[in-house]
Amino acid sequence: MKFSVLKDGLSGTTADCLVIGAGIGSTGSVFSSLPDSLKKLITQAVEEKTFSGNFKEIRQLTVSERPGICRNILLVGTGKTGDTAGNFKIRGLIKAVFTHLKSQKFNRVTIALADFMFAADADTAAATFISEFGFQNYQYTRFKSKKDEAYEPEISFYSQEPLSETLLQRSIVAKEAVDFARNLQHTPGNLGNASYFADVAESLASRYEKLSVSIMGKEELLQENMNAYLAVCSGSANPPKMCVIRYNGAGSDEAPLAFVGKGLTFDSGGLSLKPAAGMDEMKYDKCGACVVIALMEAIARLDLKINVVGVAAFAENMPDAAAYRPGDLIVSRDGTTIEVMNTDAEGRLVLCDALSYTRDTFKPQAMIDLATLTGGCIIALGHIASGLISTDDVLARELLAAGDATGDPAWRLPLNEEYQELIDSKLADLSNSAGREASPVTAGAFLSRFTGNTPWAHLDIAGTAWNSRGYKYSTGRPLELLLRYVVTRTERKGA
Ligand code: BES
Numbered sequence: 472m473k474f475s476v477l478k479d480g481l482s483g484t485t486a487d488c489l490v491i492g493a494g495i496g497s498t499g500s501v502f503s504s505l506p507d508s509l510k511k512l513i514t515q516a517v518e519e520k521t522f523s524g525n526f527k528e529i530r531q532l533t534v535s536e537r538p539g540i541c542r543n544i545l546l547v548g549t550g551k552t553g554d555t556a557g558n559f560k561i562r563g564l565i566k567a568v569f570t571h572l573k574s575q576k577f578n579r580v581t582i583a584l585a586d587f588m589f590a591a592d593a594d595t596a597a598a599t600f601i602s603e604f605g606f607q608n609y610q611y612t613r614f615k616s617k618k619d620e621a622y623e624p625e626i627s628f629y630s631q632e633p634l635s636e637t638l639l640q641r642s643i644v645a646k647e648a649v650d651f652a653r654n655l656q657h658t659p660g661n662l663g664n665a666s667y668f669a670d671v672a673e674s675l676a677s678r679y680e681k682l683s684v685s686i687m688g689k690e691e692l693l694q695e696n697m698n699a700y701l702a703v704c705s706g707s708a709n710p711p712k713m714c715v716i717r718y719n720g721a722g723s724d725e726a727p728l729a730f731v732g733k734g735l736t737f738d739s740g741g742l743s744l745k746p747a748a749g750m751d752e753m754k755y756d757k758c759g760a761c762v763v764i765a766l767m768e769a770i771a772r773l774d775l776k777i778n779v780v781g782v783a784a785f786a787e788n789m790p791d792a793a794a795y796r797p798g799d800l801i802v803s804r805d806g807t808t809i810e811v812m813n814t815d816a817e818g819r820l821v822l823c824d825a826l827s828y829t830r831d832t833f834k835p836q837a838m839i840d841l842a843t844l845t846g847g848c849i850i851a852l853g854h855i856a857s858g859l860i861s862t863d864d865v866l867a868r869e870l871l872a873a874g875d876a877t878g879d880p881a882w883r884l885p886l887n888e889e890y891q892e893l894i895d896s897k898l899a900d901l902s903n904s905a906g907r908e909a910s911p912v913t914a915g916a917f918l919s920r921f922t923g924n925t926p927w928a929h930l931d932i933a934g935t936a937w938n939s940r941g942y943k944y945s946t947g948r949p950l951e952l953l954l955r956y957v958v959t960r961t962e963r964k965g966a
């Protein structure tokens with residue numbers, strides 16, 4: 472797919488379809504710039520109520536002769552006027568547009584943004600179109616001998632108010648980063664083990680001057696006393712790799728932002744084995760770490776003037792004679808002792824050591840982890856919002872705002888002191904599982920113990936990182952939320 476800005480007004484379009492929005496009882500705001508033949512069709516559709524303007528309604532109108540601009544108009548219902556649908560809701564509408572364009576195989580499409588701006592501006596509307604079109608058009612075809620024909624339309628945006636070329640390019644970078652994250656995420660567990668992703672991280676770093684990577688294998692993790700991380704891997708034939716990717720965009724004096732991703736290349740549950748049904752989906756338990764890798768590339772491509780460190784913590788959780796067991800006691804990297812109550816609560820064990828390492832080594836100005844951490848988060852929030860837990864109100868607010876702006880929303884869950892008691896252990900400092908009640912919160916409470924005074928936030932992406940209904944696919948979320956957050960932080964410095 473190619474995206475561009477239409478510069479010379481609607482009369483300059485060579486599209487085979489022009490997409491315009493119109494609310495209930497309205498003909499849309501580009502109506503007056505259209506040739507009479509198209510105006511007539513639209514007026515007729517509105518008067519005869521073959522198009523009523525309801526949200527997500529789609530109606531294609533075609534004239535037999537080329538009326539100066541193009542033969543096909545796609546009328547898209549935008550609902551009640553004054554409706555300020557959020558950027559997440561608008562995705563549903565854009566998806567309907569994309570599905571129609573694809574079914575008609577339109578190869579050149581012009582989108583008039585005026586009626587799709589809702590509460591935002593034209594640049595944001597274009598960004599959401601790019602993101603959602605990209606999302607809908609993505610296919611993972613690596614292992615398909617016969618691939619479906621690709622749909623590669625050229626999309627141009629038309630707006631009366633000027634569109635920023637820089638913001639357009641940024642949206643394209645974000646879209647390609649999401650595609651990259653999804654390619655990594657879909658990699659099956661037999662191919663995509665920790666070493667595979669370590670190679671990916673290394674090749675990435677070799678391509679960008681400001682990126683560097685160091686891979687910590689079993690030896691290095693041992694040297695750092697990362698015993699909780701290592702316990703999780705003890706039953707696997709695939710050795711762990713923690714990829715530490717650094718982006719230097721602001722010199723050495725500035726404390727970095729840090730992102731830490733859970734990268735379970737497969738989570739069988741270990742000896743606390745998961746049920747067979749749906750276990751295949753646990754190849755997606757690496758989604759957080761894959762987003763970290765793709766995020767680092769996007770930051771490098773945008774050449775942002777900020778320092779960032781990305782930690783992608785890859786491991787595999789398997790049952791085996793050498794596996795760790797329920798009842799084990801582990802001394803984690805920072806000395807906190809942990810009683811293992813359930814080997815399926817492995818994500819927090821990998822992350823606790825990765826977090827304390829990141830905190831101590833890089834002294835970040837903020838540290839954000841992203842993890843497919845709890846099934847309970849899917850029960851709480853479904854597949855709409857990621858669960859956010861934070862010890863820092865400012866950081867939490869910034870992340871929520873970035874999520875709303877990009878249509879990649881998060882919702883904050885509490886972290887009251889009372890929840891901390893639920894992870895007490897009789898035999899150790901902490902228990903790795905407090906059972907099902909409030910599991911996304913107790914998991915967050917567990918992680919919070921390893922963050923010290925560093926402003927920290929945790930995104931539980933169990934419900935948003937992939938979709939398990941019908942055809943299973945990963946989403947690349949919350950890449951857009953995080954990229955927006957990094958960009959906003961960079962701009963706020965005046966860089
Ligand atoms: N990776 C899973 C969480 C998960 C489950 C994500 C289902 C998406 C779908 C995680 O490692 C896990 O097993 N969590 C347990 C924790 C429990 C044992 C405290 C869970 O949520 O059931």
Ligand code: MN
Pocket residue numbers: 738740814815816817818
């Ligand atoms: Mn698990």
Ligand code: ZN
Pocket residue numbers: 735738756815817818843844
């Ligand atoms: Zn897991």
